[in-house]
Amino acid sequence: METLTHILNGFNVALQPINLWYTFLGCFLGTVIGVLPGIGPSATIALLIPVTYGMNPTSALIMMAGIFYGARYGGSTTAILINTPGEASSVMTAIDGYQMAKNGRAGAALAISAIGSFIAGTIGIVGLTLFAVPLTSMALKFGPAEYFTLMFFAMTAVSSLAGKSPAKAMISTILGLMIATIGIDLQSGQPRYTMGVPELQDGVGFVIAVVGLFAIGEVFASMEDMTKGMRPEIIKLKGRIWLTREEWNRSVKPILRGSVIGFVIGVLPGAGGTIASIMSYVWEKRMSKHPEQFGQGAVEGVAGPESANNADTAGAMVPLLTLGIPGGGATAVMLGAFIMYGIQPGPLLFQNRPDLVWGLVDSMYIGNIMLLILNIPLIGIFVRLLYIPGGILMPLILAISTIGIYAINGNPVELYFGLVFGVAGYVFRKVDIPLAPMILSLVLGGIMEQSFRQAMTISGGNPKIFVGSTICVTLVALSVLSIFLPFILKRIEAMGARVGTR
Amino acid sequence: MASMADRVILVCTIIVAAIYFYATTLIPTLEIGDPLGPKAFPRLIGIVLLIGAAMLALEIWRERAKAAGKGAGVATFDPAVVKVLAVVVIWIGLYFATLERLGFVLATFAFLLPMMAWFNRGKWLVNALSAAAFSAMTYWLFVALEVRLPRGVLPF
Numbered sequence: 001m002e003t004l005t006h007i008l009n010g011f012n013v014a015l016q017p018i019n020l021w022y023t024f025l026g027c028f029l030g031t032v033i034g035v036l037p038g039i040g041p042s043a044t045i046a047l048l049i050p051v052t053y054g055m056n057p058t059s060a061l062i063m064m065a066g067i068f069y070g071a072r073y074g075g076s077t078t079a080i081l082i083n084t085p086g087e088a089s090s091v092m093t094a095i096d097g098y099q100m101a102k103n104g105r106a107g108a109a110l111a112i113s114a115i116g117s118f119i120a121g122t123i124g125i126v127g128l129t130l131f132a133v134p135l136t137s138m139a140l141k142f143g144p145a146e147y148f149t150l151m152f153f154a155m156t157a158v159s160s161l162a163g164k165s166p167a168k169a170m171i172s173t174i175l176g177l178m179i180a181t182i183g184i185d186l187q188s189g190q191p192r193y194t195m196g197v198p199e200l201q202d203g204v205g206f207v208i209a210v211v212g213l214f215a216i217g218e219v220f221a222s223m224e225d226m227t228k229g230m231r232p233e234i235i236k237l238k239g240r241i242w243l244t245r246e247e248w249n250r251s252v253k254p255i256l257r258g259s260v261i262g263f264v265i266g267v268l269p270g271a272g273g274t275i276a277s278i279m280s281y282v283w284e285k286r287m288s289k290h291p292e293q294f295g296q297g298a299v300e301g302v303a304g305p306e307s308a309n310n311a312d313t314a315g316a317m318v319p320l321l322t323l324g325i326p327g328g329g330a331t332a333v334m335l336g337a338f339i340m341y342g343i344q345p346g347p348l349l350f351q352n353r354p355d356l357v358w359g360l361v362d363s364m365y366i367g368n369i370m371l372l373i374l375n376i377p378l379i380g381i382f383v384r385l386l387y388i389p390g391g392i393l394m395p396l397i398l399a400i401s402t403i404g405i406y407a408i409n410g411n412p413v414e415l416y417f418g419l420v421f422g423v424a425g426y427v428f429r430k431v432d433i434p435l436a437p438m439i440l441s442l443v444l445g446g447i448m449e450q451s452f453r454q455a456m457t458i459s460g461g462n463p464k465i466f467v468g469s470t471i472c473v474t475l476v477a478l479s480v481l482s483i484f485l486p487f488i489l490k491r492i493e494a495m496g497a498r499v500g501t502r
Numbered sequence: 503m504a505s506m507a508d509r510v511i512l513v514c515t516i517i518v519a520a521i522y523f524y525a526t527t528l529i530p531t532l533e534i535g536d537p538l539g540p541k542a543f544p545r546l547i548g549i550v551l552l553i554g555a556a557m558l559a560l561e562i563w564r565e566r567a568k569a570a571g572k573g574a575g576v577a578t579f580d581p582a583v584v585k586v587l588a589v590v591v592i593w594i595g596l597y598f599a600t601l602e603r604l605g606f607v608l609a610t611f612a613f614l615l616p617m618m619a620w621f622n623r624g625k626w627l628v629n630a631l632s633a634a635a636f637s638a639m640t641y642w643l644f645v646a647l648e649v650r651l652p653r654g655v656l657p658f
Binding site (some may be wrong): 027048050054077165166167168170171174175177178181185187190191192220223224226228232389390392393394395396398399400402403406408410412415416419423426431433449452453456457461501 | 507508509510511515518523525526529530531538539540543544547548550551553554555557558559561578579580582583586587590594595598599601602605606609610613614617618620621622623625628629632633636637640644647648649650651652
């Protein structure tokens, strides 16, 4: 009952004009960066952190969440019109969406991805609303050992699911943890790995790392494409952004299935939108009476994955808000933002700041309605962004990144750190080292070490504490399972391939 | 395919782990209160990094067994691209170096124009207008948002 009151009061917060404005701004920015290559939600949220210092944290977080789920809407637009996913999670949409566009059904593809995203996003938020509170009551039982094993699970899950090579993902995770150990150790006051550089005493700011890895690194990759003379072909948008009754009838079930898949995958750490949309695509193809149409412009192949990756954003908010543990890159950056505002997400936040939590959750309902409006009648405006030449856009993103890094402390030395991360991000991308695990562990590293040491202090140095409770044992078991998951998945894939050829 | 790159990653990972272990020994410790001290966690993740390197070695070994006889793979880095990007990185470095002295508006304009001239060749008017409008408008916007940007030599 009390919870219901909190949920309804959340709408009071979310409907305040100022928060409506920030919801809109977040959704708008999200759509824009979703459409634009070279900059994604993680980097955008990180860039906005310095701008939002003076703001009310609730408004700031509402805006950041808007960027996170708004980018998923925008990402489908580029997937459909230029066969390039604007965000990684739209990779499956490109397969059939682009074919639909080539067959003159671009309007229908855009409409179904917006409608599917809206329905799935809303279902996902209902799930978030329902599941958050039960999870917090469990999270209240968490001690340092439980938190440590939970973070350990999050990291193993992210590293086993990100990218093609589990070993490289693991290396990426550990590099993030290592960077997190740079700076003054909070418990002993000793400087670690600072090499006498004063700027490193407070550690490497994660904003610098995120902007470098995700924005500057991405710009270098785009510049490579431009140097090689690659130019995407843009399919002109003709006719109305709407779909036929037949297309709608074919899409309803994929949307509902995609919503469930996306939400569940979103709650689990590691997997994220890309995996959710791949799973939905595979599922729809399997369920379809006409699997041969997939890849030729099947509307189900757009409806399912686009729904899945939007329900995923709501699912991803569940562990972030209830446990304070993000499951991927963008939510890790949001956790960083929470911490910078002096707010620790987790079960206590639901008790102490119900206005913030539910204001944020309820703003997502409103944001999804705004995105539906932005993405159907107004999509033509965003499509124009695709015509900005990369040669102008990429230098501008570099300048924006410069502002973002400089604005944190006004220290030019940090700009060079950002540049180093940018070069590293580009090289890592080229050699297939995934970046999301590094960001996750960079943000979590400090907390992880603290809970490790606290747990060891409690147990008097006995590592058995990490298997000392049911929760710990379960989490350790899940971690071990997730380490072997890639091998199991490969087996399943191989089996699927055999079934497919039969 | 890119197993050459993977081998380089393997070597680099081991070097990073070695440096990290060495740097860990340099952390001064005072054994008060905290039984683990500031070195324990770094040692732990250093070991895990080596496990990661071992896993990578295993992956490389498996790939080699699979790809045997297929000939050399594609080069990961194209020298022409690397040259362009190296110049871009130096140019960004110069931008950072002059940012505070020249101020945001001038330094950004001076940074953007040649970059656009190179990557968006031949469109002088559009490039100049974009660079100028961006430099001036973002400065104005961020000052309005109370974000401190270097003013430099310009009087406003």
